Amino acid sequence: MTATSTATPVRAPSSSAPSDHPPIARGKVGVVLANLGTPDATDYWSMRRYLSEFLSDQRVVDYPRWKWQPLLQLIILTRRPFSSGKAYKSIWNQEKNESPLLTITRAQTEKFARAMKARHGDTVEVDFCMRYGNPSTRSVLNRLQQKGCKRIVFFPLYPQYGSPTTATANDEAFRALMKMKWQPALRTVPAYFEHSAYQQALASSIEEAYASFDERPTKLVMSYHGVPERYLLEGDPYHCQCQKTTRLLRERLGFDEAEVDTAFQSQFGPEKWVGPQTVEHVAALARQGHRHIAIASPAFAADCVETLEEIQEEIRDSFIAAGGETFSYIPCLNDRDDHIQALVAIAGDELAGWLTPNEDTSFRE
Incomplete structure (x- = not known):
């Protein structure tokens, strides 16, 4: 689906091409x-x-x-x-x-x-x-x-x-x-x-969600899609950029360092992946006494199966089963203005x- 008006191909001007020249769309x-x-x-x-x-x-x-x-x-x-x-x-x-x-x-x-x-x-x-x-x-x-x-x-x-x-x-x-x-x-x-406009949109989504909660969560978990640890060791910057995303957001929000964690989801296969794994981390938070946590997914520009199903079902169930009470998912930025x-x-x-x-x-x- 094209979101803008359709441009009809037109023939090149006769001064620059013969009349039987194939149609050429304007630049x-x-x-x-x-x-x-x-x-x-x-x-x-x-x-x-x-x-x-x-x-x-x-x-x-x-x-x-x-x-x-x-x-x-x-x-x-x-x-x-x-x-x-x-x-x-x-x-x-x-x-x-x-x-x-x-x-x-x-x-x-x-x-x-x-x-x-x-x-x-x-x-x-x-x-x-x-x-x-x-x-x-x-x-x-x-x-x-x-x-x-x-x-x-x-x-x-x-x-x-x-x-x-x-x-x-x-x-x-x-x-x-x-x-x-x-x-x-x-x-x-x-x-x-790192773009300031992206960081501001992300911060605004967190602030709006927190303003809607009856009680402030004791932990904000930033859950990113995971990668094998080997990728990090081979030079892929993803893990480091995820960590920096969390830090920049926390600083913009003015949250204490202890309030915000970084975790990684969607692990599969036998090799070691970067961690901690979100599904295990939220259960550990519940066992530590956290009754209300919020979770966001800043690696995804749009909500998808990893956020709508994995986070809101599997990861939520892990937190509740371990003794947690309130699990607040903050949607991806999606089509926010x-x-x-x-x-x-x-x-x-x-x-x-x-x-x-x-x-x-x-x-x-």
Whole structure:
């Protein structure tokens, strides 16, 4: 789905090309918001296709293919589509027949597109893609290229850089360019967890949630998606950037250091992952006497199965079973207005030199 008006290809002027020249769209700038992905449905085969694409990505599971693929295709994918399908079904947007991640990402894109149009008029085309599932990265980049986008800002919606997230999204964008006869120029948006507008939106969401609580939580847990510890040792900055995200947020909020913890969720496989693990950490907090905790997920730009099902069901149950009483989940930034304005500001940094706000920036053929 494209969030801005459609540009109809027009023929090049007769002074620069013959009358039978193939149609050429006028030059524009594109911005693509990229998220992780979603299955098309919750049935076994839809889940299997999605999980196969996801778990076959060597940025996600980097074991040798000869060792991993037989295990994945013959064992894991015979069982996991059932459990994953059940998890997705519990949070599925029944009205739109799609995952919440798709619903939210579309809403983000529509708001982002309106803000970009207010700044730049019709010179910008905005769209969104998924690394796994639909709409695919290749289909979206092809569509923008055909609409005349000679320059594209590719924006992975991951505040912290990680090789299984940011890097694989960029990989897929560059693979799409490899198939094009006429490649657009491409800029990728780097990690933005330190950007003041993002930090302010994150802080505001925490402050608003705390203002709504009858009683102040004794602990705020910042739960990030985990990675194997080996990734940290091999130079992936994700773990360090998560720790810094928590520190910057705590300082902006003015919370004491003892009030805010960092933990990591979604561990799978036998090797050691960065920790502490959220599901175990919240149980430990309950046993230590914490009766009310709040939890937020600043690694996710939109609520998804990891937050709506894993945190609000599995991790909540762990806390309650260990003696906790009140478990308050603070939603992701989703399509909050301040989040969208932060994304616009971040994209604006990468558009520098390509666009000037409120000026005619159309390119000449």
